[in-house]
Amino acid sequence: MTAPALDVVELLLTAHVYSENRNLDPGDLPPAYRRAFWSADATPDESSGRPAPGGIERPLSTTETAVAEATDLAHPWDAVSDLMFTERTEFSGEIGFTDVGMARKWFAERADAERLLANPTLAQFFEDDVEDVDYEVARANNRPVHADRIWIDSLLDQMFDEDDEEMLDLVEVRAPEEVEMTLNDLVLTDDQMGEIGKIVKAIEHRDYLAQIGLREIGKLLFVGPPGTGKTSIARALAHELDLPFVEVKLSMITSQYLGETAKNVDKAFMVAKRLSPCIFFMDEFDFVAKTRSSDEHAAIKRAVNTLLKSIDEISLIRDEVLLIGATNHPNQLDSAAWRRFDEIVNFPKPDDGMRSDILRVITRQMDIVDFDPDALAAETEGLTGSDLRLVLREAVLEALTEERTTLTQQDLLDAVEDFEERDNLKNLDMMDDSDELIAGNGRDAAGDEDKDEDDHDHGDADHAHTDHDHAHADHGHD
Template sequence: MTGPALDIVEFILTARVYSEDQTLDPGDLPPPYRRAFWSADAPPDESTGRPAPGGIERPLSITATTISEATGYAHPWDAISALMFTSKEDFSGTIEFTDRGMAEKWYRERTTAERLLDNPTLARHFEADFEGVDYETARARNRPLHADRVWIDSLLEQMFDEDDEEMLDLVEVRAPEEVEMTLDDLVLTADQEAEIQKIVKAIEHRDYLASIGLREIGKLLFVGPPGTGKTTSARALAHDLDLPFVEVKLSMITSQYLGETAKNVDKAFEVAKRLAPCIFFMDEFDFVAKTRSSDEHAAIKRAVNTLLKSIDEISLIQDEVLLIGATNHPDQLDAAAWRRFDEIVNFPKPDHGMRADILRVITRRMDIDDFDPSALAGLTQGLTGSDLRLVLREAVLNALTEERTTLTQADLEAAVTDFEERDNLKNMDMMSDDPDSLIAGNGHDAHDHSHDHDHADHDNEGDQAHPTDGA
């Protein structure tokens, strides 16, 4: 059985059990419940003595507001007011059980073992009553606290004061729940899948690797043209492993708003270590080589040297930080940059078979008559996954201008042609000696009233390449 009443009774019962059982911790609450009860004001962490970035204080307050926030039901009392064992205090908005035993019996008769495995608090409470319900299994299935947005925000707020606000221009932190892509949504090469699988195993067996002294592992460099999936693959890995994703664009350290650049590089690594276990993604890594070989300002060079030293000192095994660098220009990296990484993962442009697979996944929620992904892949040689996504977007928008939501193969082929024409515009010499060449309509047949489409440069779409989240 499912429905509002069951969801709300489960929430209230979970809050009651959690408040009474002092051995339970926030990791035993489902993530939506944690958000509802989270407080930025919390006592210091007993293990470190440092101020905690936030927490959940007992007893939990069960009100219409917290129920709505956790369950999504705008009027929770309406859903359970007819139950004999519930009551509401109008002044405070508190909702309670008048008969706890009756509430538990009602819930036990309607819940399932699978549902309980999504709630460690109740899995422990009802473990003896249901076959297949195991607290440890439920705990392992539950998203860890460090992956929650509330935890991340509280920690960042604690780390950064008003003077550090400029750091937010340097570091972007995503909770895994905010990453829409999963590895299953991507079309990867066999080599990419193998390297990702190796790093997953390394994360799972960190203690073993530490025990045998193998610590130089967990620093990857993704190399390949723009749009081939480097950033997206790293984010998808964060989603699948339930790890916060910390991203820094290295070129940002030259920003006039960032002040003391070396200090900010240190701060970025500190964020990663405090959010550990996490993925620390450094985009535009070729910037390091450019800076080292140029006449850049001494402060910038110091920042890059600080960066290289910080890379040497961070570890997946000791710090629980998986470090991934990405570059579109591996030819610009020097030996000092290459030797910082223990694995190099190549992200080439997709071949015919990969393009066909990408098209199949991108279009899986679309209605297309006579769709032939293999034929379309044959027309898109040299295009990246990001390019293919833009082609599909163009086809969809063109169909919508004709009030159609069903596409045809011809629509897709026409969109490929449009995309190639737009791509050719990038190679035009905009400083032509002929001023008339830059006037709309010139150079066209007098009877041709068509217009070129205005698109953003697809290289600026980011590494959305072999991503397959639809057009």
């Protein structure tokens, strides 16, 4: 029997068991099933005490459309139409069983423990029948409902109306399923690994920390040059912990709409608290210090004061919000900004060994003849992980102009040289009479500098790095 048939029978059996067993809740359904059956108008299950914008109504209606969405099969009925225990109602388009007992037996003979452990509803149903199946394990491994895109969107729709659309432009919310970067894809320093390990343990043992009164924990400040992985690690942590990722750029939230600045800050924190547990990432945190020490508009200063107060009042232990600030300019922060954070995590530019590791990561899907990452790393001193990605991008594009998908070490070395030439343009005074600014003098063209400069200065989301002792697992890239 084909895998599509097994997928459809699993969905139908899950729908039957879930509809019959009122002790099960949406957290017992695999995320793909929740997405297919979620309704913003459904009466929510308030048993968790959490805000629940919508829910899943019983009985689950297994129309062909819903089954197709849940199983990612275009024609699910075709996959099971020849089974003796399945039927399809022409009028409603529902697919179901003529004999549930026969369906259960058929599925049990073909499903292994790994499949059942990915489905808490069926893990409970088959727990006594299939070896190595444990409902509690399946439930713990299942992504929580509050991390689903559908749940996030329903909550945001509930919180904001059309008048608040500007606010949603300032705050970006990602579901963990939308974060492709994982911690295993990153190259981390020992310091970064240590801090992440402590945070993971703090989240796991929140109740214990609250019991002993240790509440001022879980506010991190990431400091380092652009392109060194501050955003990447924050997002990867959201993926690792199955937490929504709430991101706000402080320069935008305090400058876009002067009359609404303090209100926007309050709403940003309100979003984080309502989406909790989540990660709340504040980029460009040095903007706080710039504003406090300048003659900025009074409304912006009020917003910054509101921001600092809100940071004081939010807690990982009480509110289940992990707060991470990031800055490229730590020297601009004053003591009022520094003392808001209980941990400072350094993001240095990579050394030779770190760059070599990063190159191995970002080229692992490429075909490169005579690839020598150590030699290439020696030629890229001062470049960040983001810079190295740009180098590889240019090498690939240059090869494609020659109809090649196989690169050489020389392609990469040439790309490094081109990158450094473009980077040097940043230091030129575009208003002087330098011969270097005349076409043909030392450079064929400088027309794409604006694009490259933008990429280079905003490369935070590309990479993180490791010390030369490399305590990393399977590395990858964003």
